[in-house]
Amino acid sequence: MDQQGVQTNDVDMESCSASSDGLPQPTERVDTCLQALERASSDTEVFAALLLVAKIVQAENTDAATRKRIFDAVGFRFINRLLKAAAKPDKKESSTYRSLAVTLLGCFSTSPELVSHPQMVNKVPVLIEVIQEARTSVEDNEKQTIDDAYxxxxxMAMEESPRKVLCSPEVISALCGMMQGSFYGCDRAEQVLLLLLHHCGQHVWRLNKPHMDALLYKLASKFKECQDEAKFQVCETLSRLLSAYPSVPMEQSEWSPLVFRGVSDILMSKVSEKQRDPALCLASLMVSHYGMSWALGPNRLDKKFLLLLIHLACVETRMALESPDHQYRTSKESVLVSCFSLLEQCIEYLTCGPPLALDDRQVVQLHTAMTGAFGAVMFYLQGAQYQESWPDQPLVVAAVRVLCVWLAEETTALKEQVYQLLPFLIKVVDKSFKEVTNSRSHANAAAAASTPQQSLRSFASTDLLRLLLPALCHLTAEDEPRARLVEEGGIELLGECFSYHWKRFVDGDEDGDSEIALTTLCSVFLNVTLQDAEAVQSHSTVFKELLCLLAAALAHTVTNTEHLILSFNFAVLGLTLLRTLAHHADTQNLSAIKKFVGRTLDLFRASFRVASDNVHEVCEAYQPYWADVNELWLLGIQVLSECLMCIPWLPSMCLQSGYLQHIIGLLKIVVAGTVEEETIIVYSALLGSVAKTEVGAQLKQMGALDIARKYKMEELSMSLQMDSR
Incomplete structure (x- = not known):
């Protein structure tokens, strides 16, 4: 192509150029230019026509149909020739050809179909070359080409196919380099990088960790050193980059302490709300990725900053949620989510992390601040429940999430507010559970119940019911909240939840979350069953279905010691339901229920053994789990004793299974002083109940009277002696 020949088409250029006052409209100008392109008989004329097309594309907001016509006329063939010509040594001509090619590519890139075209994707190296020219001085006439390339x-970053190419080290390195050097277009480089991190963050970090770390180190260094407005600008850039990082823990890095210094500089200084908010958001992100220990500083000893951070999160929460200005609260939503995340991480750290060695004054201040913050959260939710739009408010999801985490640990503060809010919480978690289960069944969505996110989430993205379960363990132990749960349809909801998590457990509970959920659900149902028999009777259909499910579930887990805690929960809850529903027996499921009881007796029988020197001890397989199942075992034996008096077939089953013989034989051999008092009490109650049934005579023949004397079981002794008379 010869640049000198451009002047030969002056007439065509004038007729096609942008105009005003009575001159051709955009569509007509496009028609004229495309006709000139079709008539072109030489490279010079083609080039001139392409210049005209590019001029119109830059000057007009062309619609999709017009862009399609331009592509049909130009295609990639001309663009490839332009780029080939641009590869020649003449710098001036090369720049012109490449600029024209990039402008036309920009026109085509507005079509999702064309932007994913292999011919478009293979132009990525050219585009990277264009943006990297900004590393040197950029002339005004070159800026448009760089803008087009970006x-x-x-x-491309918005479409799946070309996005894969953009995740390559060559592209990421170039984007990071532009941002590190603050070259022309660095803000657009950040935009591209954020899109890539949003769609495939883990993949980008895995392939490009050195480049990403280098960028973050550069930004963090600047963040630490700057003491002017640039400090706050870098703070926002770091927040944007880290918010696009996958929600998984990050490895320790050289730039993390630098961010700590920068954040602490801001938050420990007197700054405006506008300057403080981004720093809080960045601190929240760092805590999410590195854990709460990050807030203790590089030496892990800075309790002062950690306490300040939590205090600020509490204050910001109260200021925003207690404000009567709805517009102000809306403007603070992203900051609120960051504060919620900090509070959630703080609760987890204080309950599960290493001790902070806080003095009494610090403990009181911390508890007071957090109680105030969660009082504000409940105040906000109390108001939100009367708004018809609450199902469409993502902030409701975030508020309920953090409240659930707090309620799981705090069982005494703000009781009345919690009780009043419980009906609305049930309504919210019901909606969340329905949407989560529906989305997972159709799209296999990943669980998100255990990780706080730095964005406003939808009901379908967070299983709020799963998060509320630990709190329900505490609440169902008390009369008022348990009654409200029953009134609001909580029993039916929890039954659905149990079925869902059981199916997920059977299908392969890779993260173990459903096993924990099932264990927690058993505790909730136990509270209801033990303390509110009337609720069980009035919801007998739900509880009968649950009993049948427990029978099937125990058969699945009882053979695997790894699931011993779950098996004990199934067994004890099942026995408790069997006792309560004894008069609602379903003869159709009697066979399955008897098998369940048989497996439960086997589970109980295997708990203890005779060790050396005739010591009574927990069997070896159970020892790692005994701290978690000891109370369940005691409760299970107690409930079994009560079942013997109301289930006619149970005494003979205990005899035929060999369970009674096992207890008598064990207690005969072991040294009495090695049996714990609680164990003796429940064994005494069990054997005493058996003695009052039709198998009491067989019990006496086994030597139960000697056992009664050996362990001072007076009630059992009296029952056996009365039977003999």
Whole structure:
């Protein structure tokens, strides 16, 4: 192509150029230019026509149909020839050809179909070359080409096929380099990088960790050193980058302490709300990725900053949620989510992390601040429940999430507010559970119940019911909240939840979350069953279905010691339901129920053994789990004793299974002083109940009277002696 020949088409250029006052409209100008392109008989004329097309594309907001016509006329063939010509040594001509090619590519990139075209994707190296020219001085006439190149990259980053190419080390390195050097277009480089991190963050970090770390180190260093407005600008850039990182723990890095210094500089200084908010958001992100220990500083000893951070999160929460200005609260939503995340991480750290060695004054201040913050959260939710739009408010999801985490640990503060809010919480978690289960069944969505997110989430993205379960363990132990749970349809909801998590457990509970959920659900149902028999009777259909499910579930888990805690929960809850529903027996399921009881007796029988020197001890397989199942075992034996008096077939089953013989034989051999008092009490109650049934005579023949004397079981002794008379 010869640049000198451009002047030969002056007439065509004038007729096609942008105009005003009575001159051709955009569509007509496009028609004229495309006709000139079709008539072109030489490279010079083609080039001139392409210049005209590019001029119109830059000057007009062309619609999709017009862009399609331009592509049909130009295609990639001309663009490839332009780029080939641009590869020649003449710098001036090369720049012109490449600029024209990039402008036309920008026109085509607005079509999702064209931006994913292999011919478009293979232009990525050219686009990277264009944006990297900004490393040197950029002339005004070159800026448009660089802008076009970035716009194409942004559009590509939104489409799956070209996005894979953009995740390569060559591209990420170039984008990071532009941001590190603050070269022309660095803000667009950040836009492209954020899109890539949003769609495939883990993949980008895995392939490009050195480049990403280098960028973050550069930004963190600047963040630490700057003491002017640039400090706050870098703070926002770091927040944007880290918010696009996958929600998984990050490895320790050289730039993390630098961010700590920068954040602490801001938050420990007198700054405006506008300057403080981004720093709080960045601190929340760092805590999410590195854990709460990050807030203790590089030496892990800075309790002062950690306490300040939590205090600020509490204050910001109260200021925003207690404000009567709805517009102000809306403007603070992203900051609120960051504060919620900090509070959630703080609760987890204080309950599960290493001790902070806080003095009494610090403990009181911390508890007071957090109680105030969660009082504000409940105040906000109390108001939100009367708004018809609450199902469409993502902030409701975030508020309920953090409240659930707090309620799981705090069982005494703000009781009345919690009780009043419980009906609305049930309504919210019901909606969340329905949407989560529906989305997972159709899209296999990943669980998100255990990780706080730095964005406003939808009901379908967070299983709020799963998060509320630990709190329900505490609440169902008390009369008022348990009654409200029953009134609000909580029993039916929990039954659905149990079925869902059981199916998920059977299908392969890779993260173990459903096993924990099932264990927690058993505790909730136990509270209801033990303390509110009337609720069980009035919801007999739900509880009968649950009993049948427990029978099937125990058969699945009882053979695997790894699931011993779950098996004990199934067994004890099942026995408790069997006792309560004894008069609602379903003869159709009697066979399955008897098998369940048989497996329960086997589970109980295997708990203890005779060790050396005739010591009574927990069997070896159970020892790692005994701290978690000891109370369940005691409760299970107690409930079994009560079942013997109301289930006619149970005494003979205990005899035929060999369970009674096992207890008598064990207690005969072991040294009495090695049996714990609680164990003796429940064994005494069990054997005493058996003695009052039709198998009491067989019990006496086994030597139960000697056992009664050996362990001072007076009630059992009296029952056996009365039977003999």
């Amino acid at each position: 716009q194409i990259l942004v559009t």
